[in-house]
Amino acid sequence: MRTIKEYLRIGIAALALCLLTACAEQLKDVREVMELPAIYPDYTGVTIPATLAPLNFSYDGPAERIDVVIEGTRGGKIHLQGKTARIPAAKWQSLLQQNKGGQLNVTVVAKFDDGWRRFVPFPIYISDAPIDYGLVYRLVAPGYEVYSQMGIYERDLSSFSQKPLIENTLIASSCVNCHSFRQTDSEYVSLHVRGKQGGTVLKTNGETDILDLKTAETLGRGVYPYWHPSGRFVAYSQNDTRQVFHARDDKRVEVFDLSSDLTVYDVVNNKILTSPLLSTPGFETYPAFSPDGQSLYFCLADFQNMPAAYTDVQYNLCRIAFDAETGRFGEQVDTLVCAAAMGKSVSFPRPSYDGKYILYTLADYGNFSIWHKEADLWLLDLRTGENRPLTEVNSDDTESYHSWSSNSRWFVFSSRRDDGLYTRLYLASIDADGKVTKPFKLPQQDGRRQDPSFYSFNIPEFTAAPVELDLREIERDLLSGKRRKAE
């Protein structure tokens, strides 16, 4: 349902652009202001990839219109004027390519009641490091117990094009979640359809299966999947999750597990692999394979009586060895970050694919960090052992789920910094020396602050190429009830 809509939008936008261009006002009596313009999203001084969609923005205040000049240090210029800055895509892409490795200088002149004001120009740096084709995320309302229409979508990072991969409207009364790709490889997909006719959709090398991962030994169906780099295994967490609701206004929802274990699904042999070390009375969750496939990182907390002791549940970042040849786990669990000792709790450990870092979320307690305002991103340097908060990207509000680009030079993360509730996506780069740049919001066609969407962005994952799912086959298989039952 989106293609025609998009074409119509583009048409209207083009028409509006023509009209606006035709109606451009002359800048008269411009006053110089020695400060940066208050623009939304804040793109001042950000570093972006050379293939990114236009950074449309608006003046975050009572300006009637803005006049914007974007000039590349290596040539090229775009001049536009309107209520918001809607940058022509083709000119923008050409400007980025021309200035790859250089920078753009953006001059904003805004018209107020008392006339035009020119602000200090700000730079946008164009990185040499490429970024992947797109992002896959779930769009879901930040609700409580009930969900309306939602789905998993793919966004082309070079444009505003977003296409649904699967929506919960396909199967009545279903929910779709937990999508995962093998190190951004869209040929290897795992996602869940929950509900009466649900199942785990697993795509490997063009073959799609609907799995039932519940066995007599496991707590439930697998969630929070993570692919082994070989594509032969997928690690899952089995969580008996509950939620309760706060009465005080500074918190809304508390999500916790009554129990949780880890398993690894052997795709080739259709078997569930586990270890007593991964199904202890404690809480194990959020598995992630190391890029060499020899370790499984995960979060582990001591058992607590729930929900009474929910604030006492604090997860450490742990590791266990994994032998992909035999499918066996190591004999011991190592603790990499003892967050509990800091009075904190780790969630979403995500190793960079070059093996240098683990990016994770740190909150005061628990593992459902999206409802924790204090949750921040932290970076563990696996070469030096340095463990630090990513102050370059953190905000006063929640930072939560995150993932790496295939070259480990970019990461995307979800943040509630915009309004404290609706999660939005931000991206940042990290260079060879570990220097992290100022994050930028995923470009949106409409750069205004008041975003009418009821959706939060959830579980952003990079994909190196467009995801191809045979939806007709998936629908048929889900409705047929046939499942590949894991052993």
Added chain:
Amino acid sequence: MKRRTHAIIGWTTTVSLGLLFWFFFAVCYRHHGHYQEQMQLFLFTPAYFLELIGRPGGLAIYLGRFFTQFFYDSFTGGFLVALLLVALQRLVRDAANQVTRLPSAQLLTCIPSLLYAAVLCDENMLLNGLVALVGAMAAVAVYNRIGRPAARAVYYLLMVPVSYFLWGVGALVFVLLPPLTECIRRRRWTFLLTLLLPGILLFAALPFLAKAVYMQYPIERYLLAGDYYRFVHAYPVAFLSVFLFTALLPLLYRVLPRRRYAAARMQYASQLLLLALLAALGVWRVADWKKEELMAYDYYARVQKWNSILAMADKKAPTGPLTVAMLNLALSRTDHLPEYMFTYYQNGTEGLIPSFAKDHLQPLMVGEIYYWLGLINTAQRFAFDAMETIPDYQKSVRAVKRLAETNLINGRYAVAAKYLSLLENTLYYRSWAKQTRTYLANEARINAHPEWGTLRSYRPGEDFFFSETEKDQMFGLLFQQNPSNRMAYEYLLAFTLLKKDLPAFYRYYPLGEGTITYGMIPRAYREALALIWSQVNYDPARKPHGLSDRAVGRLENYRGIFTTQSDPASALKRTHGDSYWFYFHFGTN
């Protein structure tokens, strides 16, 4: 009968029909309209239009919602529905005239409108279907005005997919009517093969084509394109049969007999009788007055017309948990709860504050109670979840308004601003949203606001988890943290009374001393205290403070009847049916 007379009768019929529908939907059945209005969020934005128009049946959906928003004011909403129904009647009349001019039978053209009005009595039937029917019949009218047969054929074959795309499955009327009219009017049955068959084949293929393009819905959604019914996965046959009947009715005119003047009068009379019977049958059999009552309670609670609720209850006491809960809320808002609650039928604790249900109306209603209690987070959750439960995936303007309020009270100004900016794109909520926007981040103004400021002060300072099974404890905590929260105190005591938990009542009752004052002990408390005292044999040392001898005397009178009558329930219902004692012994908790 002269042509002019027929014309006068025709227009009189149309106008009368319109007035009848207007009266019915604007006055008699208006709360169904209010219910419909709150289950959508119609936005005057290009994005909203584009999102809907891109679907099969999209224009019907857009216009259906456009008209529905006017039920904010039932007078206007009822007028527009009447207008659509009247338009349908005129278009059916026009189609019938194309088959054969039979003015003396023109009253029969009212039947589809009457049937569709009956269909609209179902609260889940949306206006989209009626818009689609009118749209499809308008396309038929255009067809009938094209002179050249070849041009008509081209128009027909083009309009079959266009009608499906604009109006959804209601385009079936357009698929059937023109070719069948041609067949009957010209008595050339070849039209069945040359026009009707291709039309039907094309029409049958369209849902599958749509499914191939828009993959994210099951095929049923395209077979019933247009979302005429709120439960988009359901198959209500009622409206489909009305569509079919509308398509076939004009064709019947070919076989109806022509009457002379005297007979025509009889024919008019018999048609009028038939229409009256149909209307009466519709009101009697199809209209759901119990739901209308529930929706009235909901509407009055939503717009804070507490006295209207009390007036309704005085006419006919509510019995369902939700209606009783709204009555109790109205009693509380007018400071009458402890005095009069047992003068009405009580439905146990579920009739005070029903438990959450995954429904699109119930949490909105129950959320009103939590809102006024000061459990703002819970009111917010109930509003959000109610909205997320709407079966056709729409958003709710009422829920969004409540979310704007709860976020404003909670000081979440950025989120409140988001909801306000949505409401600023609506017709009826724009001015409220603009006015409310002036409160954003203005702590002093919010605190001084008679509603938001008070509710803000009621919010719990210390955190606890919401619990459906420990509501009395939540009320207690609310009151403990803000002793000026009279409603929390009265709900706490009402909960224990309805639960027939007298020890708990006796334990909690003194909590209000010093902060909650009454001229005299309210009746429910008085009667409960007398009952408690009677259980210790009126031990003078344990006499509740302020309890009058009169109350004790009434209890003794009650006990006398209770112990002496063979059927005490019937006898006591007459004499003490409005007492707590009667509820205690015979009520359902």
